[in-house]
Amino acid sequence: MSSLMTLEVRATFPDWLNKLKQYGEEVYPRFIWFIWLGFFGIATFINVCSILWAWRRRRSPHRSPSLTQNNGSSLKRLPSAILTGSRIVAYRWRIPAVNMTFLEILLTCCYIIVLFCFEFLNTQHLGIRYFANRAGHIAGAQLPLIVALSSKNNMVQLLTGVSHEKLNLMHRVTSRVTLVMVWVHWWAKHTQAFDYLEEAWKACGWVAGIVFSIMVLISLQPIRKRFYEFFYLTHVLLSLIFLILAIIHCNNASPPVPQYIYPCFIVWGLDRIGRLLRYLVVNNFIRTKGSAGELELLNHDALRLTIKRRVPWGWRAGQHAFLAFPTINPTQSHPFTIATIPDANNEIKENELTFVIRVRTGFTKSLRDHVQSDGTCQLRVFLDGPYGAPPDITPYDTCIFLAGGSGISYTLPRLAEIIRQASKSEACARRVTFVWVVRERSHIRWISSRLTSTLSAVPSTLSLDLSVSIYVTSSAEELPGQGYTESSDSSRSSKSDLEKQPSNVINEKEGIDAEVSALENAGVQICTGRPNIPEILEAEVGKSVGPVSVDVSGPAPLVSTVRSTLSSSFAGPLSVLKGGPTIQLNVESFTM
Template sequence: MSSSPAAAAAASDRLRRIYLNVETTKELWWAVVSCFIAVLAGVRLVEVFLNVSRKAQIPSDPSALVEQEKHEEPARRRGAIALRRVPQAAVTAFRIAAFRWTVPIGPQARMLMADVWVILGYMAGVLVWDLTRSTHLEPAHNLNTKFYEDRSAHIASAQISLVVALAGKNNVISFLTGISHEKLNVVHRAGGRMIVLLLWIHAIGRLYTGIGNFDYFETTWMKAGLVGVSAYTLVALLSLRPIRTVAYEFFFITHIALTALAIACGIVHRPECQHYFWPGFVVWAFDRTLRLLRLLTINLRWWRRGDKLVKGHVELISPGTVRLTLRRPIAWTPGQHAYLILPSVSTLPSEAHPFTISSIPYPVDGSEAKSKEHDMVFIVRGMNGFTKRLHQHADEKGSGSVTAIVDGCYGYPPDLATYSTSVFIAGGSGVTYTLPLFMNLIRMARLGKSSVRRIVFIWAIRDRDHVRWIGESLLQAVDAAPAHVSLEVKVFVTRAAMETVPGLEYAEEPSPTPPNASNSSISDKQAEKKLSDVETLATALNVQVGRPDVAQLLRHEIEPALGRISVNVAGPAPLARAVREALASDIAGPVGVLKGAPTVNLHIETFGVVGA
């Protein structure tokens, strides 16, 4: 009889554990994950509404912008603090803390404080829901292992579809929040590592509480569980930055294969909980299906009798730099990126790499496009892996056609139409992001669809020869700028030696002339022409030697500005860090905003964490 109360308490504890396994998992989804996504979606809606209302106030007559500036001149800031600007100052302080402060997370990587807050908040929420309400009734024991060891597996399994969605190029989260997939990848990795932690809490907890005799390890469900945990652990280990950097293709293949294996093992391990697992396959299949349909639509010409794949044109435009031009029947938002697959260059048929589209789909002078197909231009620096092979291909075979498959376009670049001043700062190949934004802004200004009054384009390059990457496009944009826009282009050559390397283009067909003195003469003529081109571009673009003083340049633009300012940056990590530090100082701080200084929005093109 004395054992009846204890048995009743044990039964009650078991029922309570089963109930909490399900309820805490649901609560975590709705209280933490779903609510946070809803908040970001709400912020996105507010931004869209404000942007639409500001666009509605843009005068159709460009000359009205000049008159508006004259009326605003007497209202320049006088140094007195205005309480009505407290909201703008508060937003500025938040932007500085969240998006301009960074913390080191490794020898060559830093992370935005906004990412740190999101990741720590997510991890804290998961652990709170996992470890609380774990009091054993008989005998009384707080934080009882039996309560949270099974719950950890439930919560981990429920996060799988979220983590898979965060990795997809086409996902609902990006659509709702306006945060591009490459920026969500930071949270994807954190979520994946959290799953591994929870699974090991589950596994160790089961060992601690006892799993019976070793016959359990001979059962199919137990074997599946062990393989699943091992596969997830390998996924986490192979996802570490050094491995991703050195062997990306290996990481990519193993990442997908091991994740699929782990999800399948989870279904075998606990068939009654398969509703946690199969949505992961559905989310992955949805992303891949959309990408496949887009690939077929963009890259195939069904009416052709021969080769139905559309080709691209590849050329070597400077030492180590390739320009790839693809003509496709799509339009894109300037600043977006696309994934390229080059079967003759890629190691695997599905190997795709992201590159920013350095062109815009419409003429910069505001005229109508003459065709439904537009030139997608990619400027690729030959570094290692895929880009190195592409450079070798262009170097060995010369300028010519190559089979190219494009998947895109992706990303949510900023809409700059409502800013009165826009500053573009690029380093090296980062100009592929700032150039299309710059060209599109000039086009919108010509069409009377932008309130911009001042545009500054700053580009830092190592060699003067690099101006040939975008020189012609840049000059076309400068020539197209309307009279009411104050435009300034500054190109800095960071190497002291202003030397060019001639002879960079190759004929599609080999010359029938044998290699003799006449061939050398042709090469010399090509060298002279390339040198002349560089000299012409360098003179027209006012190229100067030295490194840009980012802080001083920004101060020079912000202090006299009257309206909202947008600063757009892409390039090496030190350049982005210098801009962040400058805009976190008194140049664009909350105190200055209180005194009447303009608010500054910073947009930096990065993939994942910030470089050191």
């Protein structure tokens, strides 16, 4: 009877089908990786081309306006028009339901299609026997990619120029799609009457699937944003548990497939070693007294942190750092944009790093409560950074900076850096427009001295058309067609505490007139009301004789207005065909 069953099985599953099953489990996961490597290769090629274009622009002399613009269309501008159209579709069109750009949606769909095509390819009419184990192999093969996309120090950022906070979105996408693949593996083995408790390695695989599911569940945005500290700690702990369970499961599978898990530990370990070395160098643990920073309460909803550190490798304008305050919470670190640039004449000594911290809830509210007793305090702080890959704007003739509220932390150092580069003939900028929108007049004090010193440092011999405007919206009513309404979430959470502020907290009215006067003397226009963002952008693009860069940071309505405006006809492909400039949009946002 037993021999008859064996003959029946062999007849049902001939050798060629067994080889097909084995081929799908062993080779298809590699094919998927070849596709990812090809994609990273394309992204790297685009990044290299951008770097070479920027280098060529900086080396070539400025072309005269007559050679740059004319009234007719030209096929010579077709590549630039195609580039403009692709930028609009890929980066400026946003899908409201999922809050993702068209490019991010496209990459997500491609990822899903590739994984599931290889999952069910050559499965003999979707026979469970052929895709049950394959689902586990494909899911396991994605783990190194998932870990790499979550790392702050990784080769993907180095090669493609995409910063880690933007790669983190794809980390979440790949994790969730891989979880579905784990569920397919789970369900298929259950259908085959797979006994999970028969052996330890099988039980480890079953528990690993549960742990992975919990990790993805608590990473969903409502939970992640509301309970970020809980999410972060559990995510790190569960990740370690999951990888240990997964390696036990994969090492004892038939055949063993440890090659999926070991790279995860290598990638994770290299990232942690890099962060540790950076942490030790920047914070100089030999001189523990130098770890203190000055925390200052600017007003009811803003703090300013100033620290001095020696950062041997410097930092670029627009980069951010993770700050940890042991006396507040030793287990937490949070990202904040560095609002200053390195001192060009201070390469050996310590540089001053300033952070403008907007008070919300949770961690930032704890910081405000800590400093509220006397308005300023010395606080021990550790810095991990800098991180981020802000785009290079040196090859652009016109640079436009738009900020709302604490978004000034990003645009102000970008302004200071482009002025410094232009004065050294390291940038092509001829025209710079800077707009900052604040809700209250007292908010100008956040960066007034820094902005004044930046403008005062502009050489008189520099041929640069510079326009700086600050809009105060608190006393202005909403005007039709202006396209931007500043969020008031933070005001609702903080203004109720105004009467509770101590008398020695920085007075929000005292001294503001002197600072505003200093800004006006430096050439800053102080306006009341809301800026007409579409009108400003269209006017600046119309005046430009070369490529335009637009940097924006601030509330979502401001960013949305800029995106939609730069998708209009004056910034579109037809305008470029007729001699209009190409436009690059850089959006700074760090979402948890």
